[in-house]
Amino acid sequence: MDKVRQIRLAKDAMDRDWADPELDLGAVAAHAGYSRYHFLRAFKEAYGETPGQYLTHRRIERAEEMLRAADLSVTEICHLVGFSSLGTFSARFKARTGLTPSEYRRKNVGRGAALIPGCYAMLWVGGFPTARGAEVTATSKKRPGPAAAYGDKQEPPDDRRAEP
Numbered sequence: 001m002d003k004v005r006q007i008r009l010a011k012d013a014m015d016r017d018w019a020d021p022e023l024d025l026g027a028v029a030a031h032a033g034y035s036r037y038h039f040l041r042a043f044k045e046a047y048g049e050t051p052g053q054y055l056t057h058r059r060i061e062r063a064e065e066m067l068r069a070a071d072l073s074v075t076e077i078c079h080l081v082g083f084s085s086l087g088t089f090s091a092r093f094k095a096r097t098g099l100t101p102s103e104y105r106r107k108n109v110g111r112g113a114a115l116i117p118g119c120y121a122m123l124w125v126g127g128f129p130t131a132r133g134a135e136v137t138a139t140s141k142k143r144p145g146p147a148a149a150y151g152d153k154q155e156p157p158d159d160r161r162a163e164p
Helices: 004-015 024-030 036-047 051-069 074-080 086-097 101-108 119-126 138-144
Strands: none
Touching: 004 024, 004 051, 004 074, 004 101, 024 036, 036 051, 051 074, 051 086, 074 086, 074 101, 086 101, 101 119
16 A cells, blocks of 8 residues: 555544544554554655644634634533644644634634524533444543333333224
């Protein structure tokens, strides 16, 4: 496999898994089949920025969308886009846009459709667990799965009164 294709596979992995807070240089380099530092140099040569810078830009772009469209707190958006620290998120957001997340929201909300309710926005970005046995991600490993509801895993009673 040629060098450009391997790096593109790793970039695709970052585009796909951008919200995973455990996505790091080692995981991305593994997609390309490179060591961490060789991948870092090759990625920067191909795209003009480091993998960390690229991933941060993707996350900030997603945060901008959510700040404009979703009725979620800045902290919720911070965690949904893959940052584990609100301070780091705010500093990187301000460095990229020139505004804090709250200032960005004040300037850009109200210029279009109404805000999407937070519950729908969380569902849209995968903030809620989908079903038992769903795909395991780094974030789903950290939170417990849904508990069994009353009556789960029980055989239905052998009552045939409702049948004709």
